[in-house]
Amino acid sequence: MPLKLDIVTPLARVYSDTIETVVLPTKDGEVGILPGHIPLITHIESGELQIIKDGKSTSIVVGDGFAQVVGDRVSVLAQRAIEEEKIDEAAAENALKRAQEALANAETLHPAEVEHNESIVRFVVAQLGVKRRGR
Numbered sequence: 001m002p003l004k005l006d007i008v009t010p011l012a013r014v015y016s017d018t019i020e021t022v023v024l025p026t027k028d029g030e031v032g033i034l035p036g037h038i039p040l041i042t043h044i045e046s047g048e049l050q051i052i053k054d055g056k057s058t059s060i061v062v063g064d065g066f067a068q069v070v071g072d073r074v075s076v077l078a079q080r081a082i083e084e085e086k087i088d089e090a091a092a093e094n095a096l097k098r099a100q101e102a103l104a105n106a107e108t109l110h111p112a113e114v115e116h117n118e119s120i121v122r123f124v125v126a127q128l129g130v131k132r133r134g135r
Helices: 087-105 111-132
Strands: 003-008 015-020 022-027 027-035 040-044 047-053 055-064 065-070 075-079 081-082
Touching: 015 027, 015 047, 015 081, 015 111, 040 075, 040 081, 055 111, 087 111
Parallel strands: 003 075
Antiparallel strands: 003 015, 022 027, 022 047, 040 065, 047 055, 055 081, 065 075
16 A cells, blocks of 8 residues: 655645655654554654655655644645755755854844744755765
């Protein structure tokens, strides 16, 4: 029995397909989901989400969000998500630099701006880790 995986952000449906298994990056570590998994709702943390389909592994970097497993459906609702092949390393490095510069002045920022910039840093670091892994 295969799983149906949907990854959705506020801007788009990033992924929707039938898969064999998925590994979710959660606040408590990685959680592997196989067919027949018990129902689950968990907090997703910025990191690499790994998908196995037809014996091949694919990575999608997700930002903070939530995942729900019910029956044979896995739904991921994330603030951000990008497929590995779409990661632009130069753009990611620029975003990281801007967020780090903003955080250097954290005492003048509203707490929501600090959290936003910290979230960007976590997401971009995860992108760069996935992109540079094969080197």
